[in-house]
Amino acid sequence: MERVKLTDVARAAGVHPGTASRALNPTTRDQVSRETSRRVLLAAQRLGYVPNTLARGLRTARSYVVGMVVPDITNPLFPPMVRGAEQVLSGAGYTLVLTDTDNDAATERRQVEQLRARGADGLIIATARWEDPLLDEIAASGTPTVLVNRYTASRRLPYVGGDERTGIRLAVDHLVEIGHRKIVYVAGPQDTSTGRERSAAFRQAVRSHGLPSPARLVSVANAYTEAAGAAATRKLLDTTVDFTAVMAGNDLIALGVLSVLGERGIRCPEQVSLVGFNDLPMFDKISPPLTTVRLPLGAIGGLAARTLLAEIEGTGDEDAVVQSLLGVELTLRGSTGPPPSD
Amino acid sequence: MERVKLTDVARAAGVHPGTASRALNPTTRDQVSRETSRRVLLAAQRLGYVPNTLARGLRTARSYVVGMVVPDITNPLFPPMVRGAEQVLSGAGYTLVLTDTDNDAATERRQVEQLRARGADGLIIATARWEDPLLDEIAASGTPTVLVNRYTASRRLPYVGGDERTGIRLAVDHLVEIGHRKIVYVAGPQDTSTGRERSAAFRQAVRSHGLPSPARLVSVANAYTEAAGAAATRKLLDTTVDFTAVMAGNDLIALGVLSVLGERGIRCPEQVSLVGFNDLPMFDKISPPLTTVRLPLGAIGGLAARTLLAEIEGTGDEDAVVQSLLGVELTLRGSTGPPPSD
DNA sequence: TTGAAAGCGCTAACAA
DNA sequence: TTGTTAGCGCTTTCAA
Numbered sequence: 001m002e003r004v005k006l007t008d009v010a011r012a013a014g015v016h017p018g019t020a021s022r023a024l025n026p027t028t029r030d031q032v033s034r035e036t037s038r039r040v041l042l043a044a045q046r047l048g049y050v051p052n053t054l055a056r057g058l059r060t061a062r063s064y065v066v067g068m069v070v071p072d073i074t075n076p077l078f079p080p081m082v083r084g085a086e087q088v089l090s091g092a093g094y095t096l097v098l099t100d101t102d103n104d105a106a107t108e109r110r111q112v113e114q115l116r117a118r119g120a121d122g123l124i125i126a127t128a129r130w131e132d133p134l135l136d137e138i139a140a141s142g143t144p145t146v147l148v149n150r151y152t153a154s155r156r157l158p159y160v161g162g163d164e165r166t167g168i169r170l171a172v173d174h175l176v177e178i179g180h181r182k183i184v185y186v187a188g189p190q191d192t193s194t195g196r197e198r199s200a201a202f203r204q205a206v207r208s209h210g211l212p213s214p215a216r217l218v219s220v221a222n223a224y225t226e227a228a229g230a231a232a233t234r235k236l237l238d239t240t241v242d243f244t245a246v247m248a249g250n251d252l253i254a255l256g257v258l259s260v261l262g263e264r265g266i267r268c269p270e271q272v273s274l275v276g277f278n279d280l281p282m283f284d285k286i287s288p289p290l291t292t293v294r295l296p297l298g299a300i301g302g303l304a305a306r307t308l309l310a311e312i313e314g315t316g317d318e319d320a321v322v323q324s325l326l327g328v329e330l331t332l333r334g335s336t337g338p339p340p341s342d
Numbered sequence: 343m344e345r346v347k348l349t350d351v352a353r354a355a356g357v358h359p360g361t362a363s364r365a366l367n368p369t370t371r372d373q374v375s376r377e378t379s380r381r382v383l384l385a386a387q388r389l390g391y392v393p394n395t396l397a398r399g400l401r402t403a404r405s406y407v408v409g410m411v412v413p414d415i416t417n418p419l420f421p422p423m424v425r426g427a428e429q430v431l432s433g434a435g436y437t438l439v440l441t442d443t444d445n446d447a448a449t450e451r452r453q454v455e456q457l458r459a460r461g462a463d464g465l466i467i468a469t470a471r472w473e474d475p476l477l478d479e480i481a482a483s484g485t486p487t488v489l490v491n492r493y494t495a496s497r498r499l500p501y502v503g504g505d506e507r508t509g510i511r512l513a514v515d516h517l518v519e520i521g522h523r524k525i526v527y528v529a530g531p532q533d534t535s536t537g538r539e540r541s542a543a544f545r546q547a548v549r550s551h552g553l554p555s556p557a558r559l560v561s562v563a564n565a566y567t568e569a570a571g572a573a574a575t576r577k578l579l580d581t582t583v584d585f586t587a588v589m590a591g592n593d594l595i596a597l598g599v600l601s602v603l604g605e606r607g608i609r610c611p612e613q614v615s616l617v618g619f620n621d622l623p624m625f626d627k628i629s630p631p632l633t634t635v636r637l638p639l640g641a642i643g644g645l646a647a648r649t650l651l652a653e654i655e656g657t658g659d660e661d662a663v664v665q666s667l668l669g670v671e672l673t674l675r676g677s678t679g680p681p682p683s684d
Numbered sequence: 685t686t687g688a689a690a691g692c693g694c695t696a697a698c699a700a
Numbered sequence: 701t702t703g704t705t706a707g708c709g710c711t712t713t714c715a716a
Binding site: 357358359360361364373374375378397399400401402403 | 686689691694
């Protein structure tokens, strides 16, 4: 069960290994006569030759490996991004190595190290914290890297994501349009760019509509989870501010909002409207179906991959794209309606 | 920004590269004096040495790469398995390369080839069809491989999965226990082992309870999707058999069943009970919350990885495990209740 | 216990 | 256009 190698192909075709290599490699094929390259290709095919990527990588100092780091592949936000990236990369002859950090900084560091040990040509990272020393080190190291989903305060690495500000504005516009004036915000954690960006966008949107200052109308969840969303909502309700609509930092937080509304006997959307963020799968099946902001996750992953490839293969003298935002849309469903008329 | 290599460490420690290699490698460290190995380790640490996995792999003919092939990472069934596998593998010093075939056989073949070009030490495959030539070729090639989630008719490769037969039996037992006698089954596609296995288990369970022969009580969906489930349910309802409970081939099919019941004004669980399979995320949030069979997906992925590692690293003279089934449990929720009493 | 040297499979600079 | 040769960074046999 010996593996066929280049020398075997060369021998079978009656040429030197160097020639066989040139014939097999599309970029060097024109250095070889048509007849010879035909013979080599044929022999390779016949013997079932599969080039050894390790050996090639060792010689060319390129691994054709791209690492992608996600906090938790079980979070439905990430699979579509991974998929989008993988399609682009494998189409370009690259292999995607996926690592899941389990939301743990030490694990992340170890895995990035592993990726570098493999000579990864580049990195796609979805785990950025607002302050993130590891990413600053990576930026300093010069490894081609693109952030997705979240970016860092230092903004030292290019970023691809959705246009979150517009997403929040669309949602608030919608609520205002159907009559809401008292809108509260259950924000996501502020140690991520998404949490900060969306909070800022909410404040701005509310202000632009001349609605009451949101200072006391924002409650911050300390994680993007149902439980954290519920806790933040309880805190909000305990200060008994009155409101007719809730904007949630993401869909899972919206789930927490929904459960607390249920607890307190507040009906959605009759008494309080609710908008989420992300449009995760199955949120159209819950009751009430959630109005939410949809991000083009697959496209984000794909564009991140293309951005990275440009950086890896690019000539380097072109101006680099530092940030790309993709358009988002508001998905209207049953969780939003006019405020109670009394 | 030059990368530190073994020779640099050796020079810094004042030893020969061969010695440095021995000191750095845990399995050969005892061939080196304590003092020397201490010096080498220290130098490596100080210089930030990261070994080049490619070079090592080329020399040792081992890549420490395991490929995992899934049909669609966007399907929530797979992320937990991937995660379980990745944790085991990275704990053992292996890197997981994930590939998504987009449910396409040609893509799958191309990707498996890529994985072999990378010298993958083994494969975990979640895409098995009942008749699957590619997998038979892989089996013949001798590449260590473990199937998860589904197996092939030829059973030439070891398989790790959930105990599906027991899952179906638990579900049917539950329905019978709360009073149902007329149970129908909306099966999944019969070109997968899961579709076949569950169908057979249903027939057997029904028979063992002395319920009416299920021949006309089974409708087959041609895919594990909501749409296919809905279509199969319509076919069932159009032949107007009367029943009080539906067992679905999986959760997505159950979703299709639910929507058709809604269409026809049949209430669940008051008029008809419904049981799913897999316990996907969010199915506890739909209305009614779905009673379903839970598989230990993470554990399945983890065990598949361990099985594979045993095969890769094993001495080869031990008897190999050919199949491992993990325990499942029935999760009772709102979609099942006693049949109507009239 | 350590050093010397060969070689894993491939590519690329140089020579012919 | 093709052959020759060296070497990518590492491990491992052999010798000292």
